Structures are given as C-alpha cells and as structure tokens.
Amino acid sequence: MTTTDETRSIPIVDDLTSEIPPVIDEEFTDESDEVEAFRPSKAGWFARGLVWAVLAWLVFAYPVNFFSPFNVGVSDADTASLAVIFAIVGLSLNVLLGYAGQISLGHQAFVGIGAFTSAYIVTDLKLSFWLAIAIAATFGAVQAAALGAISLRVSGLYFALVTLAYGTFAEEFLFGITALTGGEGGKPAPRPVAFADEYRYYFLCLGFLALVLWLDWRLTRTKAGRGLMALRENPRVASSYGINVKAYIMLAFVVSGLFAGIAGSLLAHHDEVIVGSRFNFQLALIFVLMTVVGGLRDRVGVVIGSVFFALLGSGKLVTMLNLGGFFEGVLGLPTEFVALVVGPILLLLTITKYPGGIGQQVAPIRVWLSGRRFDRHAGAVQEVEVNDVRA
C-alpha cells in the first residue's frame, strides 16, 4: 500500500477538449417549446365560460333551489351537504393515501373523533360551534399523529392492519364510552343558529370545503407537498434531497387528521344527533373506495368521486337518474344496496383498467377548462400507485 506525504495541491486544469472532435450528444428534444403557447379562440373562450357558468350554477344555485327551475327540497339540500362533507373526507384520505402513500383502513375513526369532540364541546361544554370545529380539527390531528408515530415503526401492509384494528377499536370501544358519546342514543350536536337552516348549512359546508381545497392546493404547490411526493416514490432520494422523511410523514398524518376532524364536526352537526354506530367498517371501506375511484392525487377527481359515492349511498343518485325502476325491477336490487354492488365493481375497474380513476377521465375537460387545448390523453396514469412497499 503506497502512501504519500507530499502536500496534495490542486493541479492546473489542462484544456484538452480542443484536441478531441466534438461529440454529438444524443439529445432528447421536446418540441413543445417550439410551438407558440396555445390561446383559445373567441368561440373557445365563450364555450369555456359557458361550462364554468353551468358548473357554478350546479354547485351554488341548484342544491339550494336558487335561480332554478327544478324543485330541490330540503332533504336534497341535506344530501348535498353530506356530499360536501364526504368530499372533505376524501381530500383528507387522499393526503394520506395519495400524497404520502400510507394506507388507512380505519379512517372512519378519524372522522368520528372529530364528530364526537365537536358534539361534546357544543352540548356538554356549551361553547360555540366555531371553537368546537377548531378543537375537533385539532383532536383529529393529534389522533392522526399518534397513528403516524406508529406508522414510522410498522411498515406498509402491517400498518394497514393496525388501522383496521384501530377503526374497529374506535367504533366499539372509544365511541362506546357512553359518558362521552351518548351510547346508543347518540350525542346531540346542534347547529350554530346562523346556519341552522338546511340551505345555509350547505353553504357552511361549502365554505369549509373551499378552505380545505385551498390548503390542499397550497400543500401540493409548496415544499411540503413536494417532499411528500418524493418520499412516497423514493425515500432514499428524498432524504438525499434533504427531506426529513419521518417528519414529513408525520406532517401528512397531521394534515389528514385536521381535514378529517373538520369533516367530522360538520358531519355531527349535519346529523344533529351523532351515533357511534355510524362509524363502522363499511364507512371506512366506502372512504377508501371513493378516494381510489376518484383518482389518487387528483383533487378534482377525489371530490367528484366522494360526491358520487355520497349521492349513491344515500340513494339520491338512483332517484335523480330515475334508475330505481331499473335496479329494483329488472335486477332485483333495491336502491339502498345499489352502492354496495356498484362501488366495488368501480373499484376493481379502476384498479385493473382505469388507474387514474374519475380524475383521469375528467382530466381532459379540466385541462380544457383552464384555457388549454383539449387533449384526450391529459392525466394519463399507469397504475394505482399507493407506494412501492415490499413488506
């Protein structure tokens, strides 16, 4: 083994490139830069504007019977609020499942904790709804963080089992503590006076959905979201980029818990009496279904998927589309079970054939609406990737 004790100095850099013929590099040329940025024509702008207007009407006017030839009753507005609440849950689960790649089969517990916290604070502590929802969100986050800490020690698929056990534990044990949750009779959860009316409650829920969408949007556009995306796909490269993988996984759990707590509170006051048995395993599965079928990591898809499953589960969708006769008569399938049959079929289709879910199908329209050229292949996805866990 040779060693040297000369001082090691920096040699003068020789410029050798002049002696070697230039190499033609194999470049990958992306030609889109050479084309001018697309701008829609006048007709294109008009068409887009029209669709935006219809969508706005659908969200803001139709469910509350404002400026609408249809007669939307109170119970329909009630379902609309539920759909919005489901959308918030979907976004919550999407943070965990879609952005961070963590499986949660007990998400109904996250929502339930928020629900009972909120109900307790308003009913037993007699405090304001706004305080209640804030604390519900916090409790949701804390409980999610506890699970997050566990996920750091227990890998992928085994963590799925933990969330499964946790969900059952919450449903039967936590939500069975009569003093806190009112037992079989449930816990009353009165609405804030200003929003007691069905139509107004719908707008309250929409307001919170807008808040959650804003936070989710900023999450994905800033360092936290990028950190999650990197660590989900390749934790080694992510830590090499300077991302503290464990800390960001915890962040994902906390954000997911926050959103779920908000949804839980809204759900409790939507039902006005919240019962523990509402948070059963079937609900957990529906949450996973609607998020995966909606399309992981696609905000718009997840919202649509959640709304779809909320409407389907409550039977409203079948009624709206006048398919009750078809299902009941031709297929012998009562309306209340349609969701249970259609849901899993959609899930299996999504996983095997359409991995991007509803989000992928809708992506061309979404891209078009934002002023770009209509591209049939926008948002193409190869696989429903949650993560690459090998355990």
Add this chain to the structure above:
Amino acid sequence: MSVLEIDSVSIHFGGIKALDNVSLRAGEWEIVGIIGPNGAGKTTLFNCITGFYQPTKGKVRYRGKNISKMPVHARTAMGIGRTFQNVGLVKGTTVLQNLVTAQHLQVAYDPWAGILGGPSTFAEERRVDDRARQILELLDLEEVRDARVADLPYGVLKRVEIAAVLATDPDLLLLDEPGSGLGPEEAHKLGDTLLSLRKEFGLTIVMIDHHVPLVTRVSDYMYCLNFGEVLAEGKPDDVRRHPEVVRAYMGEDPDQPDDTMVVQPEEEYV
C-alpha cells in the same frame, strides 16, 4: 482540516465485512477518485458517508465534525451531495420538479406556512423555480425541462442527476459511477464538466468509477478498494500502475504494466 475524513471505518453485515478499516481523506477543492472491482465496497463506503449505513467501527468526519450518527437529510443540509449508481431521481415527475424539490433545504419558508399559503411563499416559489431553470441552463438541459424523468434516456438522466445534486447546494459532491454507460468520448466530456464544476462551484469531489482513465485524468488523489479494504492510494498514475491494483483487476501478476494494459479495465463494466 480536510473536508471529508473517513477514519478507520468498518462495516459488518452479519458475518460479512463490507468495509474493513478504511481510511480516506479529501481536502478542500480536491478531486479524489475511488476505483476497484465490483463488490469492493465502494458504494457501501458512499452509503456510510451519506448516512444510509452506520459504520460498525470508526468515524466519518465532515469538516472536523463527527457525522457518523447523523441522519441522511441532515448531512445534505451540511453540504454533502450524492449521486446514485442507478440514477437517484424522482421518476414520476418532471426534470424541473426534481430540481425544485432538490432545493428543499433552500426554500426559505416553513412547511406549514406553505400550506397556509402566505404571500411570501408565492414569491419564494418563484425564486426557487427560477434557480432551477438557471441550473438546467448551465448544464445545457433546457430542452428536457418539462419532460417526465421516466421517459428520458439514461445518458440524459445522468446529467439531470448532477443538476439535481447541484441544486442542493453542496460543498462536497459524491459521485457514484457518473461515467457508467458512457463511451470514451462522453466520459472525456464528463471529465471536463467535473473540472469546470469544481472551479465554478468551489466543490470538493469524491468519485467512484470504473473508467480508470477518466478517474486518473481528473483526480488529484486516488484510492483503490478491494474486498472492503484500501488496496492502494496515492497519485493517480502511481495507483493505476501499482501491481496490486492491476492484479485486482486482471487477476494475475502482470509482467510489465503499461498504459494499454491498464486501460483494459474499461471492459470491466457492462
């Protein structure tokens, strides 16, 4: 004080000694080359320096500080950047996004402030985006800026990876086989790139490669590893002519080492 000091590091995995009493130094602005046959422990050494493995014995010191127990992301924060043998990039997203993500530690706002969406975060995002574009321009990669990493050819990805690692603003750059898959002319061009990067960014570079001529030309000092031990170290020309080194590559005692024979290790890599 050296930038990097590996002090008698050993790693045992079960009964296997992946590294045995390895000592290595890299001084400020030096380029240190590491060669050795496959399985010699070179990447294991890098994993030790960057924190993916913890040494069983010995210490890793960065600018005098013992970093042997620090987590990977903390070492990146200290200025240690690293490329991987199989191209360490986030494959599911674009080149630009990789460069932006790599600047994670330079983004001035707190992650929670980002989620809330304060006004300063928008400005900071723009700054980071601009810097990413600048780095891509510097390395002649603007054309692939918006391409998905998974769609790009291997040769381009090697350069993208260097761009990404530069985005982490390193002081010490660890390159794991940057020349793999490159022909002799491309390897030569890479050598030029490394030398100019060193000058431009004030980097200290430690590189592993099988292109012995490339490593010899570019390095100020060289180590040869085999079976987890340092076989030889010294000035590049001395090391590559060292009989032990040649034997490690050729498997038998050469009569007379000369340039043509030592160039043959190029056949080692596939």
Add this chain to the structure above:
Amino acid sequence: MILNELGIVLVTGVLQGSVYALVALGIVLVHRASGVFNFAQAEFGTVALFGAYAALTLWGWSYPMSLLFGLLLAVAMGLLTERFVIHPLRDHSRVTLLVGTAGVALAVIGLQFWQFNDTLIMSMPKIHDGFYVTPFGAPVSVQQMITVGVLVVVTVSLALFFRSPSGLAIQAAQQEPTAAELVGISVRQVSMATWAIAALLGGLAGVLSGPNTTFTAGFLTFGAGRALLPGFMAAVLAGMKSMPGAVIGGLVVGVVEQLGSLTVFVELPGARAAMLFVFLLGVLLVRPQGLFVGRAVAA
C-alpha cells in the same frame, strides 16, 4: 370465581380461535405464494356459507351436498379472484393488490346483499345440535368440537401435502419462480392451486362457524362472525410464513379476544376490540417477525 372465568376464556377462546386459525392458514398460504395480503379471505367463508344456505334452504338439497356446494362455490371464487384480479395485477405494488382483494371482498358482499335482500338475517342448522357445559361453566357445542377436529385434520393434511411432490412444487414456485419454471413447474398453475386451497380453507371457516349464530351479508368480514382481522393477527404471529404458527396464532388470538369478556370489563363495551388492538400493536412493535419465526427478518 376468577379461575372459572379464565377457564371459560381459555375454552371459548380456543373454540373461537379454531375458526381464526382456518382463516389464518389461508392468509399465510396466499402471502407465501403471491406476497399479497388477501382481504377477501374471510369472504371465501361467507360465500361458502351463503351457497350452502341457498342449497339447503332454498333448493332443498341434503346437508352434506349443500356443504359441498358451498365449498365448491368458495373455490370458484378463489379461482376467479386469481384469474381476474391477482394475475393481471401481479406486477403492481403489494398495496394495489391489497386494495384489489378488498374490492373483491366488497363486490362479493354486495352480491350477497343483492341476492338475499328479502331475508336479511339468515340461519343455518348445525351439523349436530348437541352441546356440553364443562365443569367450570364453559359452553362447548358439538359444532365447535367438529370445527376443532376439522382444523386438526386440515393442519395434518397440509403438513403431509407440503411434503409430497405437489407440495414441494408449490414451495419451489413460491420461493424461486424462475427456477421452478425451468424445471417444468407451472408457476401459474401453482398460483391457481394456492388460491383454490386458500379459498377452501376460508370456505370451511364459513360453513363451520355460520350455524353458530344468525348471519347476514359480510358475516365473516365485519358481521357477527368477523374473522378477518383476528385471522390477520394470527398470521402476523406466524410471521406470515409458518403454517403451524398460523394455527397456534389463531388459538392465541381467540383467547386474547375472549379476555375482553371477563366480568372485570363488563362496564366497557368493546373491550374485546380494545384487546385485539392493543395485542396487535404490541406484537408489531415488539416482535414484528412473529412468535414462530427465528431470526428477525427485515420488515
């Protein structure tokens, strides 16, 4: 008397646990073959049960024929799952496959609701109605004894089977698919065989435990007979690898769960669920490789 109570816990736990053991065996088998966490394992049982119920109650077949029909239906479901979900997704991540099997379970539950929506609560006669009460008060039905007996027979048969040429072929295909193909073992057929056997095991769990109570759709997954989570816990105890471990694990989980029925906990509803959760956490945090596997395998 606390001793009596513990005795009851032990006996009831073992009896209940034998059902979990059957489910766990199927889970371990599938995991060794495809690396998949099979969330449809319990539904193999419900499908078999419903099939037997339909044959017996709706079509008037004899009891043995009904049981056979139910089991064959479960095997068919297993093969269909392999063909339409597992095989197409074989290159996808394990998590995708888990969600896929969950989808299969849900689809099948939906079908159960659909086909049986007029009689939502069903019951099925036992093989033998007799039961004993042990000296310290534990009820033991003949049906449950038969279940334990079936478990023993199944365990022995599986042990013998895996020593036979076919069994060795299956193990070869699981451990080294490429090498196995090279010596003429069809990995595809092995996959199908594995799922068929797992489905059969699940089916047995269903037809044997169903008559113990009234049942509805999703009986073995989240209904009164829920065995999916306990089955998985038993499989975890077995390190997801050991078949005898799955059996012992099933019995252990059964007993742990019954601890929640002690009068000490009578004020706490859901004590059983709490027991299971705490136990699972404990095992995964303290000894993730299971109780029956030697060295720690990287999780």
